[in-house]
Amino acid sequence: MFNFFTIENINCFILNSKGYYMFVFNLDFFFLLPEIFLIIVLLVLLVNLLTYLRTNYVLLHYFLNLLLFTLIISLLLLLNTPLTNIDLFYGSINISLYSLVTKIVIIILSTICIIISYNYILSLKDIILEFIILYILAILGMCFLLNSGDFIMVVLSIELISFCLYTLSCTYKKSWFTIEAGLKYFVLGSLASGLLAFGISLIYCYTGILNLTSLSVYLLYNTEINLCVYIGLFLIFIALLFKVGAAPFHFWVADVYEGLPLHLTVFFFFVPKFTILFFIFKLIFFVFFYFYVDLQIFFFFSIFLSLFIGNFSAILQTKFKRLFAYSAIGHIGFIFTSFFLYSLEGLSSFFFYLFVYFINMIPIFIILMYFGEKSTSLKRNSPLFLRSFLEINPILVLCFTILLLSLGGLPPLLGFFSKFFIIFSTLSLSYYLLAFLLILVSCFSFYYYLQIVAFIWARRNNTIKLFSQELKTSDAFFLIYFTVFTLFFFFFPFYILDFIQYFIILLFF
Amino acid sequence: MILNIGFFLLNIIPIVFMGFLLLTNPLYFRRIKQIAFVCSLLLLLIYLFLFFEVNCFFLPFQKTHGFNLNVFFNINYVIGLDIINLLFIGLTLILMPLCILISWDSIYFRVKWFFFYLLLIEFFLINVFLSLDLIPFYIFFEGLLIPLFLLIIGWGSRERRIHASFMLFFYTLIGSLLMLIAIIFLHSTYGTTNLYILRHNNLSEYRQIFLWLAFFFSFGAKIPMMPFHIWLPEAHVEAPTACSVLLAGILLKLGTYGFLRFSFLLFPKATVFFSTNLKVLALMAIIYCSFVIIRQVDIKKIIAYSSIIHMNFALLGLFTFNVQAISGSIFLMLSHGLVSSGLFICVGFIYDRYHTRLFQYYNGLVTYMPLYSTILFFFFLANMGFPGTCGFPGEFLITIGVFEHRPLTIIYGGISLIFCGIYSIWLYNRIVFSYLKPYNFKLFADLNIRELCVIVPLLCLLFFFGLDTTCISHLYDVFVYFILVKLDIY
Numbered sequence: 001m002f003n004f005f006t007i008e009n010i011n012c013f014i015l016n017s018k019g020y021y022m023f024v025f026n027l028d029f030f031f032l033l034p035e036i037f038l039i040i041v042l043l044v045l046l047v048n049l050l051t052y053l054r055t056n057y058v059l060l061h062y063f064l065n066l067l068l069f070t071l072i073i074s075l076l077l078l079l080n081t082p083l084t085n086i087d088l089f090y091g092s093i094n095i096s097l098y099s100l101v102t103k104i105v106i107i108i109l110s111t112i113c114i115i116i117s118y119n120y121i122l123s124l125k126d127i128i129l130e131f132i133i134l135y136i137l138a139i140l141g142m143c144f145l146l147n148s149g150d151f152i153m154v155v156l157s158i159e160l161i162s163f164c165l166y167t168l169s170c171t172y173k174k175s176w177f178t179i180e181a182g183l184k185y186f187v188l189g190s191l192a193s194g195l196l197a198f199g200i201s202l203i204y205c206y207t208g209i210l211n212l213t214s215l216s217v218y219l220l221y222n223t224e225i226n227l228c229v230y231i232g233l234f235l236i237f238i239a240l241l242f243k244v245g246a247a248p249f250h251f252w253v254a255d256v257y258e259g260l261p262l263h264l265t266v267f268f269f270f271v272p273k274f275t276i277l278f279f280i281f282k283l284i285f286f287v288f289f290y291f292y293v294d295l296q297i298f299f300f301f302s303i304f305l306s307l308f309i310g311n312f313s314a315i316l317q318t319k320f321k322r323l324f325a326y327s328a329i330g331h332i333g334f335i336f337t338s339f340f341l342y343s344l345e346g347l348s349s350f351f352f353y354l355f356v357y358f359i360n361m362i363p364i365f366i367i368l369m370y371f372g373e374k375s376t377s378l379k380r381n382s383p384l385f386l387r388s389f390l391e392i393n394p395i396l397v398l399c400f401t402i403l404l405l406s407l408g409g410l411p412p413l414l415g416f417f418s419k420f421f422i423i424f425s426t427l428s429l430s431y432y433l434l435a436f437l438l439i440l441v442s443c444f445s446f447y448y449y450l451q452i453v454a455f456i457w458a459r460r461n462n463t464i465k466l467f468s469q470e471l472k473t474s475d476a477f478f479l480i481y482f483t484v485f486t487l488f489f490f491f492f493p494f495y496i497l498d499f500i501q502y503f504i505i506l507l508f509f
Numbered sequence: 510m511i512l513n514i515g516f517f518l519l520n521i522i523p524i525v526f527m528g529f530l531l532l533t534n535p536l537y538f539r540r541i542k543q544i545a546f547v548c549s550l551l552l553l554l555i556y557l558f559l560f561f562e563v564n565c566f567f568l569p570f571q572k573t574h575g576f577n578l579n580v581f582f583n584i585n586y587v588i589g590l591d592i593i594n595l596l597f598i599g600l601t602l603i604l605m606p607l608c609i610l611i612s613w614d615s616i617y618f619r620v621k622w623f624f625f626y627l628l629l630i631e632f633f634l635i636n637v638f639l640s641l642d643l644i645p646f647y648i649f650f651e652g653l654l655i656p657l658f659l660l661i662i663g664w665g666s667r668e669r670r671i672h673a674s675f676m677l678f679f680y681t682l683i684g685s686l687l688m689l690i691a692i693i694f695l696h697s698t699y700g701t702t703n704l705y706i707l708r709h710n711n712l713s714e715y716r717q718i719f720l721w722l723a724f725f726f727s728f729g730a731k732i733p734m735m736p737f738h739i740w741l742p743e744a745h746v747e748a749p750t751a752c753s754v755l756l757a758g759i760l761l762k763l764g765t766y767g768f769l770r771f772s773f774l775l776f777p778k779a780t781v782f783f784s785t786n787l788k789v790l791a792l793m794a795i796i797y798c799s800f801v802i803i804r805q806v807d808i809k810k811i812i813a814y815s816s817i818i819h820m821n822f823a824l825l826g827l828f829t830f831n832v833q834a835i836s837g838s839i840f841l842m843l844s845h846g847l848v849s850s851g852l853f854i855c856v857g858f859i860y861d862r863y864h865t866r867l868f869q870y871y872n873g874l875v876t877y878m879p880l881y882s883t884i885l886f887f888f889f890l891a892n893m894g895f896p897g898t899c900g901f902p903g904e905f906l907i908t909i910g911v912f913e914h915r916p917l918t919i920i921y922g923g924i925s926l927i928f929c930g931i932y933s934i935w936l937y938n939r940i941v942f943s944y945l946k947p948y949n950f951k952l953f954a955d956l957n958i959r960e961l962c963v964i965v966p967l968l969c970l971l972f973f974f975g976l977d978t979t980c981i982s983h984l985y986d987v988f989v990y991f992i993l994v995k996l997d998i999y
Contacts, residue, residue, distance in 0.1 A: 345581075345582070348581065390619070394535065394621075394622070398622075401659070405655060410651065410652070410654065410655060411647065411648035411649075411651050411652045412648045412649065412652045416648070420689075420693075421582065423689070423690070423693060424582065424693050424696070424697070427690065427693045427694055427697055428693075428697040430697075435690060435693075436690070439686045439687075439689070439690065442686070443679070443682060443683055443686065446678070446679075446682060447675075447679075450658070450675065450678065453658075453659070453662075454662050454671050454674070454675070457659050457662045457663040458662055458663070458670075458671060490578075490648060492578075493576070493577065493578050493579065494578055494579040494584075497579050497581070497582075498579065498580070498581070501581045
């Protein structure tokens with residue numbers, strides 16, 4: 001599908017219809033069709049929302065369908081974009097294989113997140129319709145961030161994403177936790193954005209370059225690099241680590257995830273985080289590869305803290321959302337480990353780890369949404385909830401068990417292989433201490449996942465029937481499909497890993 | 510051809526029957542039990558066909574079969590059959606129908622999941638013994654923890670079971686994670702984890718020592734060796750009967766099987782290097798547990814400690830590097846699989862009736878359970894290593910082998926033989942003889958047909974292997990010579 005339109009075909013098309021000397025940006029707009037489509041839908045939605053009453057909840061269904069439809073159309077447009085490496089708009093936007101694939105991944109992720117939270121959103125009574133516009137704006141910002149070839153573009157798109165997320169985190173006004181989450185996220189997030197802008201301006205001050213490609217060439221061939229460039233570099237990465245939620249800058253994560261309603265928690269959990277991770281990948285491997293030793297030290301600090309703080313704090317948590325937020329910090333530690341190795345095995349295990357994390361966490365969120373609104377404050381060891389679920393819906397509980405064990409990393413489940421490949425790549429570069437650390441930490445992570453499993457399966461004398469609502473078909477589809485994939489991954493050749501390795505070889509050779 | 514089909518069937522039948530189990534209505538208890546029982550019987554039947562196909566004098570694996578899972582990391586799934594894993598698979602497949610039969614009435618809630626997990630354990634065990642590649646071996650070895658953990662958590666008897674299952678999980682997990690590091694190290698130096706390629710390795714002694722230690726922690730926690738043995742009595746006491754039969758019968762043998770198959774073959778120099786240390790650890794465990802066992806009040810705990818003693822005795826033989834000692838220790842592993850599971854089954858029978866495991870409550874069972882008392886007597890005799898039962902040849906061979914090697918060692922090791930007689934007779938006396946207690950009158954019945962179906966096959970095997978002692982040992986003689994050649998003893 002990628003090669004459906006080659007670059008030669010497009011040139012011919014332009015020559016035949018309008019002649020060769022048309023606008024300079026004529027070609028450029030063609031590459032940005034998905035983003036342009038998103039903008040058009042955004043404008044239409046804005047006009048629509050102005051004309052309708054805000055409290056008309058019948059429309060919610062309609063708007064959610066529209067959102068899904070928009071995302072799918074933009075996905076199709078993305079798949080039809082020609083596969084080239086090209087600079088657009090005087091280098092402020094750069095389209096390449098990497099940006100195309102990551103954009104496709106992000107749009108698929110956000111589509112799945114919205115599909116699984118569809119019924120949950122419908123069940124929420126007081127929700128404002130504008131959140132759909134904010135969703136689209138945030139996804140647009142992410143697309144531009146992954147396209148960006150310029151620091152100006154980076155700052156603008158990160159700000160676009162952040163403003164949408166700040167606003168989204170305040171939309172559900174019912175709970176005090178939400179208000180706290182929104183305020184905290186806004187104050188700390190804007191601090192990080194300030195750091196990002198300051199770092200970029202430092203680099204611009206001492207090199208005079210904003211373009212990413214030119215900067216990489218400059219850093220490669222310039223022997224004397226000013227200290228301030230280093231400082232700017234680290235400020236940029238601090239800001240990005242903050243946005244991801246890695247350890248020294250993780251303080252907002254648990255509070256924000258706890259405060260949000262679940263459909264937003266899912267969105268925050270995957271889409272912005274994965275985007276920023278892809279962007280960090282781009283920065284390290286396509287721009288700042290000259291500094292890889294310094295970045296290794298910097299990242300090692302972050303890895304160490306993330307692994308320990310994430311996993312040790314998760315042991316003490318009593319609420320599900322906080323538990324998964326802290327375990328997410330631990331997982332970020334694993335993800336950064338695969339970055340920091342700078343090897344082919346490490347990179348393939350990086351993408352594989354992201355894939356596995358998504359496959360395992362999405363069904364867990366489906367189950368939390370099935371528990372309902374109470375799951376915001378659901379106690380992990382609440383005897384009322386978990387202990388009586390085995391009689392109500394045993395298949396669901398079995399899925400939950402499998403997914404938790406897989407997240408911990410128990411073979412032969414899928415989660416084991418993601419951790420296995422990371423440890424494999426650490427050891428093949430003979431970082432013995434790091435491998436030992438990873439294994440030690442994964443032992444601790446077993447403890448809190450196993451506690452949940454133990455509470456579910458432990459026998460009890462009196463069971464209370466809470467509620468027995470049915471799982472919706474789409475949710476059940478994702479739940480069963482992902483769980484079966486988790487369970488039976490080992491028994492077939494690892495096609496998805498082959499695909500990832502092929503992609504990485506294409507990217508670097 | 511038959512081996513090919515046998516491999517396929519051994520792997521596919523548990524999966525198909527697990528699918529059947531998932532699809533049945535959880536309230537049809539009888540049908541669920543029937544499905545699980547038919548599955549285990551079918552596997553036993555296939556095994557009998559396989560058994561006569563294997564040529565035990567042909568040393569390399571009779572049949573290997575494998576496919577590549579990932580080219581880039583070079584991960585393969587390779588399975589193969591030789592005489593040693595054939596014997597252990599046989600033990601698994603014989604014990605599994607009995608496990609299903611003993612939980613026929615005693616499991617009355619969440620029946621579907623219980624039998625589902627039993628079949629899952631059977632599937633994992635078959636694959637653990639079959640796998641020739643280190644990575645699939647590790648995966649199934651650690652994957653066994655999932656059903657085991659859930660069985661103890663879900664169907665255990667007291668609140669203490671949560672603590673016990675966590676202990677079981679983490680003792681095994683931490684050891685096997687160290688083994689994972691060693692496996693990955695081997696993979697990154699040689700590019701493969703296939704056992705038949707790796708056994709020609711040229712690791713220096715220094716490296717072999719570290720890798721051997723990493724493997725040791727995993728296998729030593731399984732056996733269990735002296736510093737890591739705490740989990741075993743706890744887990745046995747809390748587990749349901751079927752689970753403790755599986756634990757004592759097969760899962761403990763995974764440790765010694767691992768030493769025999771992996772540590773001996775891959776790191777021969779380190780094995781010889783550590784043999785003295787290991788023997789000392791085994792002797793420590795034997796003596797310590799012999800003294801601990803006298804003060805116990807829980808019958809299951811006594812049998813659990815006795816199985817620690819027997820496994821450490823087998824280990825003592827395994828690291829003596831004699832023909833007699835090694836073949837005796839393989840015999841002891843197999844016979845202990847029968848005897849200790851028989852004892853646990855016997856304890857399960859009276860636990861089902863009176864719901865206590867403390868032996869002070871049982872007195873004078875002989876007056877109204879004569880059949881049970883007789884059968885229990887034979888199992889205790891076998892536990893002592895009485896001639897004519899299957900406990901004897903193994904212990905006798907180990908004693909001879911160790912005596913030839915180091916006469917002083919067997920004086921310490923012989924403590925286990927003496928104490929074993931003491932606590933067996935003492936426990937049997939307390940349970941079966943003396944005055945009747947009024948507590949026992951509430952419910953009394955001798956063994957019924959189902960229970961006899963469970964225990965009589967084990968009893969027959971017990972006498973068969975005790976009287977015809979060469980019927981198994983001549984199968985693996987060549988293998989033992991091969992091991993000794995590998996270790997440069999001869």
